[in-house]
Amino acid sequence: MALSSDNAVQRERMVRLxxxxxVRDERVLAALRRIPRHQFVKExxxxxxxxxxxxxxxxxxxxxxxxxxxxxTELLEVGPEHSVLEIGTGSGYQTxxxxxxxRRVYSLERVPELAQQAIPRMRQLGFDNVKIQVFDGTVGWSxxxxxxxxxxxxxxxxxxxxxxxxxxxGGVLVIPEGTLQLQKLVVxxxxxxxxxxxxxxxxxxxxxxxxxxxxxxxxxxxx
Numbered sequence: 001m002a003l004s005s006d007n008a009v010q011r012e013r014m015v016r017l018x019x020x021x022x023v024r025d026e027r028v029l030a031a032l033r034r035i036p037r038h039q040f041v042k043e044x045x046x047x048x049x050x051x052x053x054x055x056x057x058x059x060x061x062x063x064x065x066x067x068x069x070x071x072x073t074e075l076l077e078v079g080p081e082h083s084v085l086e087i088g089t090g091s092g093y094q095t096x097x098x099x100x101x102x103r104r105v106y107s108l109e110r111v112p113e114l115a116q117q118a119i120p121r122m123r124q125l126g127f128d129n130v131k132i133q134v135f136d137g138t139v140g141w142s143x144x145x146x147x148x149x150x151x152x153x154x155x156x157x158x159x160x161x162x163x164x165x166x167x168x169x170g171g172v173l174v175i176p177e178g179t180l181q182l183q184k185l186v187v188x189x190x191x192x193x194x195x196x197x198x199x200x201x202x203x204x205x206x207x208x209x210x211x212x213x214x215x216x217x218x219x220x221x222x223x
Contacts, residue, residue, distance in 0.1 A: 092118030
C-alpha cells in the first residue's frame with residue numbers, strides 16, 4: 001500500500017510530537033518516520049493511526065501509543081549489530097520499528113490470529129530479518145538466544161526469569177512491571193559478568209502479559 005501525501009504529513013506530525021515529548025534518539029525517530037502505522041490497524045481506524053494513542057487491533061489487544069513505542073525503543077538502545085527478542089508481536093508495528101534498527105528480530109505472540117496477520121505485513125514491508133512464532137512469550141525463545149536486547153510489550157507482575165536467562169552479557173531488557181491496571185517501565189542491564197541491575201522509569205498501562213511466568217489467563221476475563 002503506497003503512503004499518500006496526507007498520511008506522510010500526519011506521520012511527520014506524529015514524529016515531531018514524540019520528539020517534543022522528550023524522545024531524542026534520531027535513529028528511533030527515523031524508524032518511526034519510515035513505518036506506515038496505518039497499515040497496522042483495521043481499515044476503519046486508519047484515519048486515527050497517526051494520533052498519539054493506543055488503538056484496538058482485535059483479540060482484546062492494542063497497538064501501543066506511538067510515544068510509548070518510541071520511548072521503549074529508545075530505552076532499549078538497539079544497534080545495527082543486535083539480535084532482539086520481542087515478547088508480544090501484536091499488530092507487528094513495534095516489530096517493524098525494531099527491524100529497522102536491529103540485525104535480527106525474533107518475536108513471540110500467544111494469539112495465533114495476530115501472528116498470522118503480522119507475518120504478511122513484515123513481508124509486504126520488505127523485512128526479511130524478522131522471525132515470528134506463536135508461543136508463550138514468558139518462557140522466551142531459547143533456540144535463537146542469547147539476545148542482545150529483549151523487549152516485552154505487555155504488563156507483567158515481574159520480569160520472567162527465563163527472559164533474564166536468555167539476555168546476553170552486556171544486554172538490555174525493557175519491560176512494563178506492576179499490576180493489571182498500571183505498570184512502570186523497567187530497564188534491566190546484564191553486566192559482562194552476568195550481574196543484573198534494575199532501574200524503574202515512567203508509569204504506563206499495557207494489556208497483561210499472560211503465560212506461565214505472567215498473569216494467569218483467567219484474570220484477563222475479569223478485567
